[in-house]
Amino acid sequence: MKKLTILGSTGSIGVSTLDVVAAHRDKFEVVALTAGSNLTLLKKQIEAFSPQLVAVVSADDAKKLDRMLAGKKPQILHGVEGMIAAATAADTTMVVAAIVGAAGLAPTAAAIMAGKDVALANKETLVTAGHLVMDLVKKHDVNLYPVDSEHCAVFQSMVGHRNEDVARVILTASGGPFLKWTKEQLSQATIKDALNHPNWSMGKKITIDSATMMNKGLEVIEARWLFDIEVDRIAVNIHPQSIIHSMVEYVDGSVMAQLGVPDMKGPIAYALTYPQRVPSGVKPLDLTLLSGLTFFNPDLERFPALGLAYQAAKAGESMPAVMNAANEIAVEAFLEGKISFMTIAESIEKTMNRHVAHNLTSIEEVLEADLWGRRTAREVLGIA
Structure with missing residues (x-):
C-alpha cells in the first residue's frame, strides 16, 4: 500500500488525486495533506481520509481549522515548515506535489532529500531549479513521476525506448480560450474571457497561464529536465481537441503518441501506480465520435510568453x-x-x-x- 502526502490537496490536482485514492482504498492511504485558504474543503478531506498531519499557510488558519474539526484531529501545522513536515512525514512513501507556483519548490525538494518518491504536478519546481532537483533525485535514488498530462504522455511514449533514439519531444497545447483572437482583441481581453478554458478545468493561475501560453513555456523547461533533452529538440504544436496529449518522434521517423479524453485523473492514476495501471474514472475515448484532429504551430506574436520561456530556457x-x-x-x-x-x-x-x-x-x-x-x-x- 502506498502512503501519500498530497501537497495542495484543495487545488484541482489535489481534488482529482483524492478521487483516484477514494476509488482504490486498498492501494492508498493518506498520511498528510496541505492546503491554502480553502479550509471548508480541507475539513471535508480530513473527515474523508483521516490524515495524521495537515498543514495550512498561516497560524490563524491553523487555529480556525482546529476549531472547525471535531473528534480525533490530525496534527495541524502551518507555514513553509508545516509543508516541509508534511512532505517528509515518516510514514509517507510518495508525495504528490501539486502546490501551484514556486511555493512548491521547498517542500518538494525536502521530500526528495527525505527519500520520498514524487508525483510531480508542480512544474515550477523544475522550471526554477531543474538541474539542482534532478541532481537530488539521482543522489537520493528516488523516482520522479510526471503528472502534467503532456509530460505523462511523453513518459508513456518513451517507456521501452532509449533516450538516445529520441529526435524530438512534441508537446501539444489546446491554444486556450484565445486561440482565434486577434492581437487587437487580446488587448481587450477580460479576466472572465481568460478563465474560460475550452477543454480543461484548472485553477485560476494555471488557466491564465494557458491563455497566455506561458503554461506551455513552463512545460518546455520542465520537459528539458525531466527527459534530459535540449530545448531546441522540444517543439510545441497547437492541438485544439486536446486528445493527443503529447508525442515523441524517434530518429527512424516513428512517432509515439498518447491519446485520451482530457481528464487529469488519467495521468494522476498512472503516476501513482506506475508501472501498473488501474481504472482511473476517465471516460473511454471513442475515436469514431471525433470529426478530426488538427495541429499547427503557435503564433509567437500573439502569444509572446511562449517565446520568452524559450529565451529563458536557452539563457x-x-x-x-x-x-x-x-x-x-x-x-x-x-x-x-x-x-x-x-x-x-x-x-x-x-x-x-x-x-x-x-x-x-x-x-x-x-x-x-x-x-x-x-x-x-x-x-x-x-x-x-
Whole structure:
C-alpha cells in the first residue's frame, strides 16, 4: 500500500488525486495533506481520509481549522515548515506535489532529500531549479513521476525506448480560450474571457497561464529536465481537441503518441501506480465520435510568453526562476484587475531584460532569484 502526502490537496490536482485514492482504498492511504485558504474543503478531506498531519499557510488558519474539526484531529501545522513536515512525514512513501507556483519548490525538494518518491504536478519546481532537483533525485535514488498530462504522455511514449533514439519531444497545447483572437482583441481581453478554458478545468493561475501560453513555456523547461533533452529538440504544436496529449518522434521517423479524453485523473492514476495501471474514472475515448484532429504551430506574436520561456530556457542559470517569478506577479496583478492581459507578457520581458543570469548552486539561491524577480516585476508594473 502506498502512503501519500498530497501537497495542495484543495487545488484541482489535489481534488482529482483524492478521487483516484477514494476509488482504490486498498492501494492508498493518506498520511498528510496541505492546503491554502480553502479550509471548508480541507475539513471535508480530513473527515474523508483521516490524515495524521495537515498543514495550512498561516497560524490563524491553523487555529480556525482546529476549531472547525471535531473528534480525533490530525496534527495541524502551518507555514513553509508545516509543508516541509508534511512532505517528509515518516510514514509517507510518495508525495504528490501539486502546490501551484514556486511555493512548491521547498517542500518538494525536502521530500526528495527525505527519500520520498514524487508525483510531480508542480512544474515550477523544475522550471526554477531543474538541474539542482534532478541532481537530488539521482543522489537520493528516488523516482520522479510526471503528472502534467503532456509530460505523462511523453513518459508513456518513451517507456521501452532509449533516450538516445529520441529526435524530438512534441508537446501539444489546446491554444486556450484565445486561440482565434486577434492581437487587437487580446488587448481587450477580460479576466472572465481568460478563465474560460475550452477543454480543461484548472485553477485560476494555471488557466491564465494557458491563455497566455506561458503554461506551455513552463512545460518546455520542465520537459528539458525531466527527459534530459535540449530545448531546441522540444517543439510545441497547437492541438485544439486536446486528445493527443503529447508525442515523441524517434530518429527512424516513428512517432509515439498518447491519446485520451482530457481528464487529469488519467495521468494522476498512472503516476501513482506506475508501472501498473488501474481504472482511473476517465471516460473511454471513442475515436469514431471525433470529426478530426488538427495541429499547427503557435503564433509567437500573439502569444509572446511562449517565446520568452524559450529565451529563458536557452539563457539558463537563474533566468527561468526570474521569468517564472515575474509571471506569477503579473498573473496575480491581472486577476486583481490591476493590469491588462497583454501587459502580462510585456512585464515579464521587461523583468528579464533587467536580469543578468548567474549560476545557482543551492535551493536557497533559487529562492533568492525568485525574490529578485518578484521585486523587480512589481517595480516594472508599478505595484506594491
